[in-house]
Amino acid sequence: MEKFTIELIVANRYGVLNRITGLYARRGYNIDSLNVNETADPQFSRMLIVSRGDAYIQTQMVRQLSKLYDVKEVTLMATVNFKK
Amino acid sequence: MKRSGAQIIIEQLCVHGVTTVFGYPGSAVLPLYDELYKNAHRIRHIITAHEQGAAHAADGYARASGKTGVVITTSGPGATNIVTGIANAYLDSVPLVAITGNVDVPLLGKDSFQEVDIVGITQPVVKHNFVVRDIEELAFILHEAFRIAGSGRKGPVLVDIPRDIQTKLCTYQEMKPADTAAPIQKHGDLQEAIQAIKGSKRPYIYAGGGVVASGAQEELLEFSRRICAPVGLSMMGMTALPASYEWNLGMCGMHGTEAAAIVESESDLLIALGVRFSERATGDIEAYRKNRTILHIDIDLSEIDKNVPSQIGICGDIKEVLRSLLDTLPQRENNAWQQRAAQLKSTQNVSSQNNFSPKSIIETVSRYCRSDTLIATDVGQHQIWTMLYYPFEKCRTLLTSGGLGTMGYGMGAAIGGCIAMGGRQTVLFTSDGSFGMNLCELATAVSQELPIVVVILNNQSLGMVRQWQTMFYEGRYSQSTLHRKTDFAALADAFGAIGYKAATLQELENALQNAPKVGPMVIDCPINIDEKVLPMIPPGGCVEDIITS
Ligand SMILES: Cc1ncc(C[n+]2csc(CCOP(=O)(O)OP(=O)(O)O)c2C)c(N)n1
Ligand SMILES: [Mg+2]
Numbered sequence: 001m002e003k004f005t006i007e008l009i010v011a012n013r014y015g016v017l018n019r020i021t022g023l024y025a026r027r028g029y030n031i032d033s034l035n036v037n038e039t040a041d042p043q044f045s046r047m048l049i050v051s052r053g054d055a056y057i058q059t060q061m062v063r064q065l066s067k068l069y070d071v072k073e074v075t076l077m078a079t080v081n082f083k084k
Numbered sequence: 085m086k087r088s089g090a091q092i093i094i095e096q097l098c099v100h101g102v103t104t105v106f107g108y109p110g111s112a113v114l115p116l117y118d119e120l121y122k123n124a125h126r127i128r129h130i131i132t133a134h135e136q137g138a139a140h141a142a143d144g145y146a147r148a149s150g151k152t153g154v155v156i157t158t159s160g161p162g163a164t165n166i167v168t169g170i171a172n173a174y175l176d177s178v179p180l181v182a183i184t185g186n187v188d189v190p191l192l193g194k195d196s197f198q199e200v201d202i203v204g205i206t207q208p209v210v211k212h213n214f215v216v217r218d219i220e221e222l223a224f225i226l227h228e229a230f231r232i233a234g235s236g237r238k239g240p241v242l243v244d245i246p247r248d249i250q251t252k253l254c255t256y257q258e259m260k261p262a263d264t265a266a267p268i269q270k271h272g273d274l275q276e277a278i279q280a281i282k283g284s285k286r287p288y289i290y291a292g293g294g295v296v297a298s299g300a301q302e303e304l305l306e307f308s309r310r311i312c313a314p315v316g317l318s319m320m321g322m323t324a325l326p327a328s329y330e331w332n333l334g335m336c337g338m339h340g341t342e343a344a345a346i347v348e349s350e351s352d353l354l355i356a357l358g359v360r361f362s363e364r365a366t367g368d369i370e371a372y373r374k375n376r377t378i379l380h381i382d383i384d385l386s387e388i389d390k391n392v393p394s395q396i397g398i399c400g401d402i403k404e405v406l407r408s409l410l411d412t413l414p415q416r417e418n419n420a421w422q423q424r425a426a427q428l429k430s431t432q433n434v435s436s437q438n439n440f441s442p443k444s445i446i447e448t449v450s451r452y453c454r455s456d457t458l459i460a461t462d463v464g465q466h467q468i469w470t471m472l473y474y475p476f477e478k479c480r481t482l483l484t485s486g487g488l489g490t491m492g493y494g495m496g497a498a499i500g501g502c503i504a505m506g507g508r509q510t511v512l513f514t515s516d517g518s519f520g521m522n523l524c525e526l527a528t529a530v531s532q533e534l535p536i537v538v539v540i541l542n543n544q545s546l547g548m549v550r551q552w553q554t555m556f557y558e559g560r561y562s563q564s565t566l567h568r569k570t571d572f573a574a575l576a577d578a579f580g581a582i583g584y585k586a587a588t589l590q591e592l593e594n595a596l597q598n599a600p601k602v603g604p605m606v607i608d609c610p611i612n613i614d615e616k617v618l619p620m621i622p623p624g625g626c627v628e629d630i631i632t633s
Binding site: 015018019022026056059060063064066067068069 | 204211212386389
């Protein structure tokens with residue numbers, strides 16, 4: 001299945017990572033890679049999450065993630081060609 | 085001025101218009117309970133028999149009144165006892181704020197006495213939850229809790245407050261309630277919706293809990309009349325239209341009416357309002373989508389295209405969207421379609437073999453009820469019979485567990501609803517299995533002097549389970565026959581309530597006439613163990629598979 005990357009700006013607080021990965025886990029979507037970095041503003045972190053799924057899964061993940069209180073921004077990144 | 089954490093909780097509850105809370109004390113909330121004692125003139129605290137009952141009561145309070153319900157418990161077992169109640173509120177989008185105590189901050193994470201990670205436990209079933217580790221954050225967190233619970237798609241929020249946070253002091257600045265009508269993410273094109281409606285020959289509306297939550301009953305009625313569309317309701321939407329409305333076809337889906345199933349299958353446009361297309365409502369999704377356009381309107385963007393892909397999806401508050409549609413849509417004429425719906429509605433009549441049947445019992449009770457009587461149910465056959473036979477006229481008169489299907493919900497919900505509406509006449513339709521789960525709350529109804537009539541449709545079994553075993557397991561009744569000898573009428577007496585046994589409609593009427601103005605009454609109505617909920621569309625089926633006898 002197609003890989004896709006979601007970029008998140010989230011509150012830089014304990015427990016936030018858990019809420020986000022929990023959402024993936026509940027729907028049975030594996031996370032292929034995960035990156036978390038504090039932004040220039042220490043109140044926020046930027047996350048990059050790579051997982052797999054079709055257009056339905058991608059839209060669902062964006063919409064479900066947008067509902068989380070600690071999530072400030074969600075971007076579905078243009079699909080990257082991982083096979084180059 | 086400095087205030088303690090417990091005082092701040094009280095102030096924040098009052099600022100948010102909370103006048104009644106449900107709960108149960110314990111060591112981790114004793115500072116808060118001390119303040120509740122001192123503030124009894126501002127906040128009424130209802131002590132239940134079990135925390136689960138308190139959570140369901142707060143939920144029933146919210147459903148009946150439209151306000152956010154509040155439940156308070158201690159840490160550990162007090163907190164875990166409300167998990168079902170929280171999940172129940174989550175699946176039915178009921179605004180609820182749950183406050184749990186916890187061990188002192190330095191003891192957190194050490195498996196201390198009565199410590200559980202209730203924030204971790206409830207994470208999948210709340211809109212959000214908080215642990216307060218710093219008293220400076222307390223007022224803001226409570227403010228956020230009420231804002232989140234009551235805005236957008238409503239739901240439960242849990243705030244875990246360690247005991248020492250309740251006793252610490254800090255400067256308190258009042259935080260006025262947030263505007264919960266905050267703008268919702270807009271999505272979709274109203275023009276497309278208008279074109280689809282104008283082009284449709286046989287429009288059909290499938291309305292759900294979102295209509296009730298946004299208070300859009302009048303708009304729905306006008307919309308249905310304007311575009312000549314008959315309406316089927318989800319269980320959560322049962323009070324979205326008066327039962328007497330000629331194109332209200334009643335509940336749709338697995339245990340819905342035949343009229344709703346047929347009209348749905350003949351429609352060319354399905355307008356879904358405030359629903360999530362539960363598989364109990366749709367059955368086979370391919371058959372459901374075939375030959376019709378789906379227009380889905382919901383406040384929660386993640387619901388659009390989640391279970392059923394729609395051709396047109398609109399995200400917004402139902403009331404606002406319907407108003408915009410009504411502003412532009414002209415009055416339609418569609419005699420043939422309306423007559424078809426009206427004729428199907430009038431011929432739908434499930435006959436009952438014997439005189440003292442679920443149908444005749446519910447109809448007899450309904451004659452004794454007023455249009456604003458609160459109806460609570462538990463879960464099982466009796467719940468579906470209530471949906472099929474009770475004529476709901478007014479919005480927010482039904483308290484039932486739709487999404488989670490929680491047996492034992494009804495008694496707590498009836499208490500909460502009755503209290504929310506100032507002691508209004510309340511009826512709980514239940515059965516022996518469900519009532520057995522939380523009947524301890526009869527004690528609460530007695531001490532609070534609540535006029536709740538509990539009608540037990542007593543089939544001496546887990547009737548719904550038995551029905552499935554009859555239909556799909558060749559009559560192997562595994563653990564669904566309850567060989568109990570409970571005398572519910574005597575039990576009611578023992579609780580200080582009034583108990584009756586009614587085996588005929590006449591006896592039922594006599595009992596109802598003696599219903600007290602204060603305090604609960606229990607009427608045990610023995611019915612045939614093999615009464616079925618019909619019609620039924622088997623799981624994953626469609627209208628062709630409907631079983632009517
Ligand atoms: C807490 C809980 N446990 C189990 C179930 C599964 N269940 C659904 S209906 C039902 C039977 C309900 O029996 P009763 O309350 O007597 O109602 P009846 O079907 O007889 O009207 C059961 C066990 C449930 N919904 N909730
Ligand atoms: Mg039963």
